[in-house]
Amino acid sequence: MENGIYRQLQQYLHQLPCGFPEGPKGTDIALLKTMYTPEEAALCLRLTPEGQTAEAIALSHGGNVDTIRPMLDAMATRGLLFRIRIQETPHYVLMPYVVGTFEFQLNRLSPEYNKAHNRYMMDAMGMEVFGGKTSQFRILPVEAALEDTQTIMPHEKIRRYIEEARLIAVSDCLCRKKAQAEGRGCDHTLKACLSLNEFAEFYLEAGMPTEIISKEAALKLMEDCEKEGLVAHTQNAKDEVCYICNCCVCSCGIFSTVARFNLHSQIVRASWQCRIDPEACTACAACMERCIFNALSPGENGKMEVSRGKCMGCGLCKSACPSEAISLVQREKRFQPDVPADPQEMYDRMQAEKNRPLRMLSMKSLKARVSGQK
Incomplete structure (x- = not known):
């Protein structure tokens, strides 16, 4: 009976554009069991990607808000959902596994979880991440390497994203931390991932290894990571990106897979x-x-x-x-990347291509939807 609630959760998460396919060997259920208690899995089934208050979740499902709210907050702290404050009110958002709850597991990289994640990625989730037409990931070029050209586009400028950010936090790299926990880590800088705006606020509230930094410090970090030979990547969108990672092939799950299996076409190149x-x-x-x-x-x-x-x-x-x-x-015009305007367009493309019923919302769309209800 216990497996039933996890199967329901797997099927529900697979309705998102980013998906969570069934593992042929039960590896999907094994992974979910390391993350959610049966009660948390059942509560996750009440969430939507549009975000709801604790009161709305309790009202729609006949629960007690005084019981549900602490559970939701505990799940947010453990990275099992996304919590965003809109007009000072917490809203709880259903997130996909990648990019989403996997990246939020910075404080929970147990041997059991790591083993379950690796098996599931090999069995099923890898094809979900790398098998779609629209990628979630995009390479950001080293700006210094393009300083002699006048044709660099605004969405290719790392400096622009940093200078326009309201809040910037630097976090430990999940992939390097996970690799170190598995005894295969590299010596590259650990604190190398930038989260912006709402993502920065969430990482801080969840107690992840994160600290607020200035724009000047963020630019210096990007410069140091480039000297170290790390490659910057972000969301496959021109505007409103939520993170900038500095990646290597030693530890990064995305880049190591691209290099190992020649999946270069499954991540958006720079222009x-x-x-x-x-x-x-x-x-x-x-x-x-x-x-x-x-x-x-x-x-x-x-x-x-x-x-x-x-x-x-x-x-x-x-x-x-x-x-x-x-x-x-x-690149020649026919090889120029077709980068979505923002994360919402990226999610909508993925949803249409995969014919998934649940629509993911970007941070901007989420806040606009909630504000429109007020």
């Missing part, structure tokens, strides 16, 4: 690609060592060559080239 001047190239291979996507290799003449299919346009190779043989050039 740029690497070009190597063979006359200037000294075959030092500094760019090859710097590229985490295996896009560079020696050609027949020993000079470095680039694989267009693997180049993600991040720009790390250019900053590593001592002979200035590398430039970033715009």
Whole structure:
């Protein structure tokens, strides 16, 4: 009987654009059991991606708000739902697993959970994340590598997102922390993920390893991460992004999968690609060592060559080239990424492509919907 409530939760989460497919070996149920008690799973079935107050949840399902509210707050602290304050009132939001409750497990990386997550990703969730037409993830190029061009688009400027943010927090990288817990961690900077605005507020309220930083400190962090050879990525949207991560292939679940299984087309490239001047190239291979996507290799003449299919346009190779043989050039028009205007358009595209019944709302859409009800 206990498995029944978890099966209901799996089926409910799979109605979201981001999905939560059934695991062929029961790995989906095993994962959910490490996260939710049966009572929490039942309460999660009452949530919607549109967000509700504790009073509304209790009223619609005949529960006691004095019992339900503490449960909701406890679930928010454990990253099992998203809590957002709109007009000072907490609203509780059903979240997908990726990007969502998985990223909120910073304080709960137990061996049991990590093992269950890894098995489920291999059995079912990996295809959900990487098998869709519209990706949730987008590469952000190194701005310094593009400083000599006038054609860089606003949505490609990391500085813009930071300068426009109302609130910025830096958190431990979930992937590196998880890898360390599994005994396979790398030495890259741990505190390297930026959460913006409502995401920053949620991370702080949930007691995750997070601290508020200034815009100047955030820009310095991005500069240091670039020097360290980390690649920045964010939501696949031009505006209203909620996070900026600085990733490696050593620990990052997304980037390591892309590099290992040649899934370069499943994450949105920057609008740029690497070009190597063979006359200037000294075959030092500094760019090859710097590229985490295996896009560079020696050609027949020993000079470095680039694989267009693997180049993600991040720009790390250019900053590593001592002979200035590398430039970033715009991709041909037919290869330019079609980036959604905002997270709402991204979610709506995913929903239409997968024919899922539940509509995810961006932070802006969520606040607008709730404000319209007041």
